[in-house]
Amino acid sequence: MLSLTKFCNRLMQRRKRRFWHPVVKEMKSRAERSWPNLKPVQDRTHLIKPGARLLMTMGRDENSRLPYFLEYYRKLGIDHFLVVDNQSEVPMADILANEPDVSLWSTDESYVDTRFGVDWMNALLGKYAVGHWTMTVDLDEFFVYPFMGQRSYGELLSHLDDSEKQSFFTLLVDMYPQGSIASAHVPLGESPLEHAPYFDRLGYYTLKGGHEDTWTRGGPRLRAFNAENYAAAPALNKIPLVKWNRRFAYHLSTHVAYPTFLNHAHKRNHCPTGALLHYKFVSSFREKIDHAIKNKNHYNESKEYQKYLDKLKRSENYSLFSPISEKYYGPESLIQANLMTAGAWK
Secondary structure: OOOOOHHHHHHHHHHHOOOOHHHHHHHHHHHHHHHHEEEEEEOOOHHOOOOOOEEEEEOOOHHHOOOOEEEEEHHHHEEEEEEEEOOOOOOOHHHHHHOOEEEEEEEEEOOOOOOOOHHHHHHHHHHHOOOOEEEOOOOOEEOOOOOOOOOHHHHHHHHHOOOOOEEEEEEEEEEEEEOEHHHHOOOOOOOEEEEEEOOEEEEEEEEEEOOEEEEEEOOHHHHHOOOOOOOOOOOEEEEEEEEEOOOOOOEOOOOOOHHHHHOOOOOOOOOOEEEEEEEOOOOOOHHHHHHHHHHHHOOOHHHHHHHHHHHHHOOOOEEEOOOOOOOOOOOOOHHHHHOOOOOOOO
């Protein structure tokens, strides 16, 4: 017999299934317009089985990151990768051609004009990810969750299914070396964690956003580059893991999704949260910043944000290490720093 709570939850779900949010409609329309510009390079989506765990990513001139990225997420439990190559000088196909679990598209469409790739994300997720738990991350982001050493990714997904939760909140945690940013050279195929193992254990600030979201800023990008201007610091809240539904869409990268209940960090039963270890601050940092500035690959056009970008350009030989730096030894490091929680998943 259903409890009253579960009965009410199911009634709400039925109502949601009949309702198309206006923002979702807008984002779906944009995705449909963008779809013809995604040219299949190797389409192996026919190999995606029911219940397969998917990952969506995109990039440009980041081939050196691909070998370890694939290794990491395969070990995590990803079954199939959906990848967009946006005008790389050396095509991603050179690296991915013999990878049977990778489907690859290329596009000449502008990254900025597609809401920074969101249109590509929604196009591919809407076509291939419906009914699948799907991770959407950048090539420099590595997903971690509570009890990761003891419990599998499948167990996490089962817990979310049992909790009737369709998304998973994470904090983007910037990682950096003890020495200068330029000193963190990551050889091909190696883990960036070995070369940039530190994070800020303090200095994160949270506000409620306008999309039922929890808007978080902090870490070294606030401490070192935006100390006098909180609003100019990049957002760290992300919803990278979603059990995709045809009535879902990303709106502002993976920071904001619609319908807005997907953005909830916690539910009333205190669901766990995770983190994305973010390896921006390694030796390729200056090259990426120059590329982002040249192509205006950022949302904020304010003078304050331009000052932030100028600081980033000059920081290649700067060390982010400080008294609040903590070495990462596993998810427990982030739980102890209150950057991640196991919630009721005990």
